[in-house]
Amino acid sequence: MFSLDSALAHVRAHKDYVLQELIDFAAIPSISTLPEHKPDMGRAAEYVAKVLKSMGMNKVAIMPTDGHPVVYGEWLNAPDKPTVLVYGHYDVQPVDPLDEWHSNPFEPTVRGDNLYARGASDMKGQDIAFLAAIASSLQHGGGLNANVKILIEGEEEIGSPNLAKFLATHKDLLKCDFSLNADSGILRPDLPAIIYGLRGLAYFELWVRGPEHDLHSGAFGGIVHNPAQVLCELIAGMHDADGRVTLPGYYDKVRVLTDEERADFARIPYDEARALQEAGNPPMHYGEKGYTNVERTGARPTLEINGLYSGFIGEGSKTVLPCKAMAKISMRLVPDQDPEEVESQLREYLTRNAPPTVTWDLKAFGKGPGVLTLRDSIGSKAAAKALETVFGVPPVFRREGGSVPVVSQIKEILGVDSVIMGFGLPDDNLHAPNEKFYLPNFYRGIESYIHFFANL
Amino acid sequence: MFSLDSALAHVRAHKDYVLQELIDFAAIPSISTLPEHKPDMGRAAEYVAKVLKSMGMNKVAIMPTDGHPVVYGEWLNAPDKPTVLVYGHYDVQPVDPLDEWHSNPFEPTVRGDNLYARGASDMKGQDIAFLAAIASSLQHGGGLNANVKILIEGEEEIGSPNLAKFLATHKDLLKCDFSLNADSGILRPDLPAIIYGLRGLAYFELWVRGPEHDLHSGAFGGIVHNPAQVLCELIAGMHDADGRVTLPGYYDKVRVLTDEERADFARIPYDEARALQEAGNPPMHYGEKGYTNVERTGARPTLEINGLYSGFIGEGSKTVLPCKAMAKISMRLVPDQDPEEVESQLREYLTRNAPPTVTWDLKAFGKGPGVLTLRDSIGSKAAAKALETVFGVPPVFRREGGSVPVVSQIKEILGVDSVIMGFGLPDDNLHAPNEKFYLPNFYRGIESYIHFFANL
Numbered sequence: 001m002f003s004l005d006s007a008l009a010h011v012r013a014h015k016d017y018v019l020q021e022l023i024d025f026a027a028i029p030s031i032s033t034l035p036e037h038k039p040d041m042g043r044a045a046e047y048v049a050k051v052l053k054s055m056g057m058n059k060v061a062i063m064p065t066d067g068h069p070v071v072y073g074e075w076l077n078a079p080d081k082p083t084v085l086v087y088g089h090y091d092v093q094p095v096d097p098l099d100e101w102h103s104n105p106f107e108p109t110v111r112g113d114n115l116y117a118r119g120a121s122d123m124k125g126q127d128i129a130f131l132a133a134i135a136s137s138l139q140h141g142g143g144l145n146a147n148v149k150i151l152i153e154g155e156e157e158i159g160s161p162n163l164a165k166f167l168a169t170h171k172d173l174l175k176c177d178f179s180l181n182a183d184s185g186i187l188r189p190d191l192p193a194i195i196y197g198l199r200g201l202a203y204f205e206l207w208v209r210g211p212e213h214d215l216h217s218g219a220f221g222g223i224v225h226n227p228a229q230v231l232c233e234l235i236a237g238m239h240d241a242d243g244r245v246t247l248p249g250y251y252d253k254v255r256v257l258t259d260e261e262r263a264d265f266a267r268i269p270y271d272e273a274r275a276l277q278e279a280g281n282p283p284m285h286y287g288e289k290g291y292t293n294v295e296r297t298g299a300r301p302t303l304e305i306n307g308l309y310s311g312f313i314g315e316g317s318k319t320v321l322p323c324k325a326m327a328k329i330s331m332r333l334v335p336d337q338d339p340e341e342v343e344s345q346l347r348e349y350l351t352r353n354a355p356p357t358v359t360w361d362l363k364a365f366g367k368g369p370g371v372l373t374l375r376d377s378i379g380s381k382a383a384a385k386a387l388e389t390v391f392g393v394p395p396v397f398r399r400e401g402g403s404v405p406v407v408s409q410i411k412e413i414l415g416v417d418s419v420i421m422g423f424g425l426p427d428d429n430l431h432a433p434n435e436k437f438y439l440p441n442f443y444r445g446i447e448s449y450i451h452f453f454a455n456l
Numbered sequence: 457m458f459s460l461d462s463a464l465a466h467v468r469a470h471k472d473y474v475l476q477e478l479i480d481f482a483a484i485p486s487i488s489t490l491p492e493h494k495p496d497m498g499r500a501a502e503y504v505a506k507v508l509k510s511m512g513m514n515k516v517a518i519m520p521t522d523g524h525p526v527v528y529g530e531w532l533n534a535p536d537k538p539t540v541l542v543y544g545h546y547d548v549q550p551v552d553p554l555d556e557w558h559s560n561p562f563e564p565t566v567r568g569d570n571l572y573a574r575g576a577s578d579m580k581g582q583d584i585a586f587l588a589a590i591a592s593s594l595q596h597g598g599g600l601n602a603n604v605k606i607l608i609e610g611e612e613e614i615g616s617p618n619l620a621k622f623l624a625t626h627k628d629l630l631k632c633d634f635s636l637n638a639d640s641g642i643l644r645p646d647l648p649a650i651i652y653g654l655r656g657l658a659y660f661e662l663w664v665r666g667p668e669h670d671l672h673s674g675a676f677g678g679i680v681h682n683p684a685q686v687l688c689e690l691i692a693g694m695h696d697a698d699g700r701v702t703l704p705g706y707y708d709k710v711r712v713l714t715d716e717e718r719a720d721f722a723r724i725p726y727d728e729a730r731a732l733q734e735a736g737n738p739p740m741h742y743g744e745k746g747y748t749n750v751e752r753t754g755a756r757p758t759l760e761i762n763g764l765y766s767g768f769i770g771e772g773s774k775t776v777l778p779c780k781a782m783a784k785i786s787m788r789l790v791p792d793q794d795p796e797e798v799e800s801q802l803r804e805y806l807t808r809n810a811p812p813t814v815t816w817d818l819k820a821f822g823k824g825p826g827v828l829t830l831r832d833s834i835g836s837k838a839a840a841k842a843l844e845t846v847f848g849v850p851p852v853f854r855r856e857g858g859s860v861p862v863v864s865q866i867k868e869i870l871g872v873d874s875v876i877m878g879f880g881l882p883d884d885n886l887h888a889p890n891e892k893f894y895l896p897n898f899y900r901g902i903e904s905y906i907h908f909f910a911n912l
C-alpha cells in the first residue's frame with residue numbers, strides 16, 4: 001500500500017542526498033548546441049539512466065535519435081491508475097559571456113538559499129525534483145498511484161528538432177492519459193502556479209538586398225536605396241502607434257480573452273517595480289494598448305527583433321553603403337494563430353511594403369503554435385491540490401509568455417494535454433550568466449510531486 | 457632647362473618599374489582604423505619616405521602627429537614659379553568581408569587591365585602616379601616648372617582627425633599658392649574630369665539601450681520596448697516618402713542650385729544602364745524627388761546607414777530580446793551646411809522622436825564641410841590643358857559625391873584652393889571588396905601630372 005507519510009519522511013531525511021544528486025548532474029556541461037560537448041551529452045544521458053535504474057523502474061533505455069539521445073524509463077505496476085508521461089530535458093544553454101559568472105557554471109555552488117550552476121533551474125533541478133519524488137514514492141512509499149513513463153530529451157535548448165519524429169515513431173510506447181511537464185516556473189517563491197497556456201513561436205531571418213556589393217557612400221549615397229535603411233523602414237512598419245503588429249490578418253485568429261480570463265489575469269499578483277527589475281530595469285514598460293502587462297505576455301501575440309546586422313559594425317567609421325541587411329524576427333503566438341499562416345502574413349506584408357529598389361528573402365526556423373490546456377482535468381486538479389497542500393495557498397492558473405514546443409507536439413502527436421508545473425523563479429537567470437535554483441523550492445517541488453502522484 | 461619630352465619618354469620606357477613601385481606600396485596593409493595594423497602604418501610611411509628620397513627632394517621627413525605620422529617632402533628650386541602643395545594619403549580602408557575578394561587584398565594582382573588590391577585606387581595608385589610624374593620631371597626632365605611640397609598623411613580613411621592641427625602648426629612650412637589633390641576620379645576611362653565641388657561628411661554612432669541585459673523574448677516580449685525595433689523606427693523616420701532627410705532644419709543652409717549649374721550638370725554624360733552597373737546592379741535607382749542622379753550625388757546632401765548591429769546575428773535562432781542596438785549613420789553634406797549644426801539637428805531629431813522606454817547616446821566621428829573651388833585659377837587651367845593633351849578631349853568640371861575633408865581644411869587653415877584631379881573610376885570598388893585601379897589610366901595619370909607641372 002502507498003504511504004504518503006513514508007515517502008515524505010524519506011525525502012525530508014535525505015535532503016543532502018538529493019542535493020548532491022543535483023550537483024553531480026549540473027556539473028556535466030551538457031550544452032546541446034555545441035558540437036565539442038557531444039561527449040558530455042553522452043555522460044549526461046548515462047547519468048539520467050543511472051538515476052532511473054536506481055529508482056526501480058521496470059525498464060530504462062537510452063534511445064537514439066538523429067541528434068542527442070532520449071533517455072526513457074517506465075514503471076507500469078498500477079494497473080487501474082492513469083498513465084502519466086513525465087517530460088524533462090538534460091541539455092542546457094551555452095554559458096557565454098563566461099566572465100560575468102561569479103562561480104564556474106559547471107562547478108555547482110551553494111550561496112545562501114541558491115544553487116548556482118548552468119542548468120540548475122532550466123531544468124536539471126526540476127528533473128531531479130520529480131525523479132526524487134518518484135524514487136521516494138516507489139522505494140519508501142510503497143508504490144505510486146499512477147503509471148509513469150519518463151522521457152528526458154537532450155535537445156530542448158536547440159528547439160527539439162528530433163522530438164516530433166521520436167514521438168511519432170514511439171506512439172505506442174508513449175501512450176498515456178496526460179503528460180506532466182516540469183519545465184516551467186512560478187512568479188514568487190511563496191506562490192505556486194500551474195501554467196495552462198504557452199505562447200507559440202515563429203522565427204525568421206529576413207535579408208534585404210540592393211547592389212551586388214558594398215558601395216562607397218559618397219559616390220553612391222543618394223542614388224542607391226540603402227538596404228539597411230529599407231530594412232529599418234520595413235521593421236518600423238511592423239508595429240503601429242498602439243504597439244499592435246501590423247502584419248495583414250495577424251490578429252484574425254487570436255482567441256479573444258473572456259471576462260473570466262481577464263478576471264483571472266487580474267488576480268495574478270503583479271508588482272510594477274519588481275516587474276521592471278526582473279526586466280533588467282528598462283526606463284519604463286511598453287506594450288500593446290488596452291492590455292495589462294500580465295495579459296501582454298500571457299495572452300497576446302508579439303513580434304520581436306532578435307538581431308540586426310548590416311555593413312560596418314567595428315570600431316570607428318567606415319563610409320560604406322552596405323549591399324545587404326539582415327534581421328532575425330520572431331513572433332510569440334497565442335491560440336488559435338497558425339504558424340504557417342503567420343509566415344504567409346509576414347510574406348504578404350513584405351510583398352506589399354518592400355520598395356522596388358531592393359529584393360528580399362525570408363528563411364523560416366522553428367515553428368510551433370501556442371497551446372491552452374484544460375484547467376479542470378484530473379491532472380490539473382491533482383496538481384492544484386498538491387501545490388495548495390505544500391505551499392499553503394492555492395496555485396494561480398497562468399498563461400506564460402515563453403514557448404515549450406514539446407507541449408504542442410505531445411498534444412498533436414500523442415493526443416494528450418500537459419500539466420505544466422515547475423518551480424523556477426523569474427530571477428533564475430535562465431539562458432544568462434549566474435543561473436540559479438532557489439533550494440527551498442527544490443525541496444517543496446519534490447514534496448509537491450509526491451503529493452501530485454498520490455492525488456491521482 | 458625642363459624637357460617635357462624627356463620626362464614623358466622616361467616614364468613610357470619604365471612602366472614596369474612604376475607598376476612594381478605601386479605593387480610594393482599596395483602590399484603593405486596600412487589600415488589606419490585597426491590598431492593591430494599600427495606597425496604596417498609605420499612601414500607604409502617609411503616606404504613613402506624612401507620613394508621621396510629617391511626622387512631627389514631637398515628635404516624628406518616623417519613627421520609625428522597625435523595619430524599616424526605625416527610624410528613630407530619638398531623641392532623648392534624654381535624660385536619664380538608657383539608653389540604647389542601636393543596632397544595624398546598612404547592609409548587604406550579595412551578589407552572585410554574578406555571572403556568576397558577574388559584575390560588577397562594585400563597581394564596586388566594584375567587581371568586584364570586592372571590591378572586588384574586594397575588601396576590600388578584609393579589612393580596608393582594615385583600617390584604613385586603623381587610621385588612618378590614629379591620624379592621623372594626632376595630626374596629626367598631637368599626640373600619642374602613649380603616648387604612642390606608633398607604631404608602624404610596616414611589618417612584620411614578615419615576622417616583625418618589630426619590633420620587640421622598639423623596644418624595649423626606647420627603653416628609656414630606648408631605655405632603655397634594652391635594645393636593639388638589627387639584623391640578623386642573620373643566618370644569614364646576616356647573622359648577626364650576636374651572636381652570643383654566635394655560633399656562634406658558627418659559620421660555618427662548611435663546606440664539605443666533598454667534593459668540592462670539581454671532578455672528572454674518569451675518572458676519579456678510585449679512588455680519591454682525592444683531597442684532594435686526602436687532603432688529601426690528612429691532610422692525609418694529620418695527620410696520622408698520623397699527621399700528627403702527629415703532632421704529639423706537639415707536643408708536650411710543647403711545652397712540652391714543655379715540654373716547655370718543645373719545646365720552644367722545636365723551636360724555631364726550620364727548613361728542610366730552604365731550607372732546602374734557601376735552601382736552594383738541594384739534593381740533600380742532611388743533618390744530625392746525633383747533632382748537628377750548627377751545632382752543627387754553632386755549637389756544634394758544625404759543620410760546613409762553604414763552599419764546596423766543588435767542581438768543575435770549568428771547562424772540559426774536565438775530568442776533574445778536584445779538590451780541594445782547600434783547604427784552607424786553618416787551624412788554627406790553640401791555647401792553651406794555646417795557639420796556642427798547637422799550634429800545638433802540629429803540630436804534634436806532623436807530628442808523629439810526617441811520614446812521614453814529607451815535611452816540613447818550619440819558619438820560623433822570625423823566631420824568636415826562640403827567645398828566648392830574656383831574653376832578658373834591658374835592651377836585649374838594648367839590641369840584642364842594637361843588632361844586635354846593626354847586624353848584628347850577637354851575635361852568635364854564636376855562636383856563629386858564623396859568627401860575629402862582636407863580640401864576644406866586646406867582652404868580654411870592655409871587659405872588656398874585645391875585643384876582636384878585624380879584618375880579613379882566609378883567601378884573601382886572603393887571601400888569594398890575587389891578594389892582595383894585601371895592601369896591604362898594609371899599611366900595616363902602620370903603623363904597628365906607631368907603636363908600639369910609643365911603647364912604652370
